[in-house]
Amino acid sequence: QVQLVQSGAEVKKPGASVKVSCKASGYTFTSYSMHWVRQAPGQGLEWMGIINPSGDTTSYAQKFQGRVTMTRDTSTSTLYMELRSLRSEDTAVYYCARLGSGFDYWGQGTLVTVSS
Amino acid sequence: EIVLTQSPGTLSLSLGERATLSCRASQSVSSIYLAWYQQKPGQAPRLLIYGASSRATGIPDRFSGSGSGTDFTLTISRLEPEDFAVYYCQQYGSSPPTFGQGTKLEIK
Numbered sequence: 001q002v003q004l005v006q007s008g009a010e011v012k013k014p015g016a017s018v019k020v021s022c023k024a025s026g027y028t029f030t031s032y033s034m035h036w037v038r039q040a041p042g043q044g045l046e047w048m049g050i051i052n053p054s055g056d057t058t059s060y061a062q063k064f065q066g067r068v069t070m071t072r073d074t075s076t077s078t079l080y081m082e083l084r085s086l087r088s089e090d091t092a093v094y095y096c097a098r099l100g101s102g103f104d105y106w107g108q109g110t111l112v113t114v115s116s
Numbered sequence: 117e118i119v120l121t122q123s124p125g126t127l128s129l130s131l132g133e134r135a136t137l138s139c140r141a142s143q144s145v146s147s148i149y150l151a152w153y154q155q156k157p158g159q160a161p162r163l164l165i166y167g168a169s170s171r172a173t174g175i176p177d178r179f180s181g182s183g184s185g186t187d188f189t190l191t192i193s194r195l196e197p198e199d200f201a202v203y204y205c206q207q208y209g210s211s212p213p214t215f216g217q218g219t220k221l222e223i224k
Contacts, residue, residue, distance in 0.1 A: 035213070037161075045153075045161065045204055045215040061212050095160055102151035102166035103206070104173075109160050 002026040004096050004107035011113045012086050020110045022079040022096035029077040030054060033099040036070060036081045038092040039109075046092075050099070051079065086114045118142055120205050122216035128224040135192040137219045139205035144185050149209025152181055152190045155218075156201045164203075165190065195221075 007021040022034070036048040048068060049060035055072040069082045079096050094110045097103035119142040129135055139152075147168035153161035163172040165181035168188055178193040192199055200223050205216040 044217050045206075047213045047215070050213075059211065097161075099208070101170070102163045102172065102208070103153070103161070104163050104166070106160035106162070 002098070002105045004098065004105055006094075006096060006107040006110045009111040009113070011115065014087055014114055014116055016086050016114075017082060017084040018086060018112050019080055019082040020094050020096075020112070022081075022107050024077045024079065024098075027098075029072075030074055034070075034072065034079050035097045035099055035103060036068075037095045037097055037103070039095070040089070040092040043092075048081070048094075083112075086112075088114050090114050117212055118145060118207050118210050118214050120207060120214055120216035122203075122205060122219045124219060125217075126220045126222060128222050129195055130224045131197065132194050135190075135195055135199070135221055137190040137192075137203055137205075137221070139183075139188040139190070139216050141186045141188075141207060145188075145207045146209040147184050149207055150181075150183070150188055151206045151208065153204045153206065154199075154201045155204065161204065192221075197223075 003025045005023045010018050012018050030053050033052050035050050038046050051058045051070040058070050067084050071080045091114045096107040098105040121140045123138045150168040152165040154164050155161045164175050169181045180191045182189050202218045202220050204218050
């Protein structure tokens, strides 16, 4: 069965960076594009970006341009999202999601808390 | 970017009633790329409907989607206890993908 298992919660100080991982299993990792979506406390869903199946093409939401990098390691079927220059407004749950017909599978989410 | 506006913001209904949730787009959306998600507290979103009207794997047939162009609807025919949650529409045919702000379905 398809599973996306994300890394654990993180607490970071303003200005720091965070790198969240998402390990895929149960399907051919190199056949699907992957997205990252975040959700601030009590808020809606916000799209961050997409990485193509081979990992050589990314597209990021304008809001995160210059601060985010999405990569994937096909040898371990793992996706990564690094967000830099963190600020308090980046406190959120970060999700990876597979693009099938819709975002058909989601990771369990990783809470990133930015606090001094 | 395409803005999706969901209505109502909160919907209060009783068990067994019919729920109708609306999603209106700021410009035409290809139906192929219109999806609906359900999210319960502390959980990741779950895909319910893709292609505006196709149910995802394992989704009960009391959930149905319809619409085209700029107006889309999610209908839950007879509410079960597990259906009370927040529902989001999404378009992913035009970059950037966007989500509606959500409709909270609560028990009356």
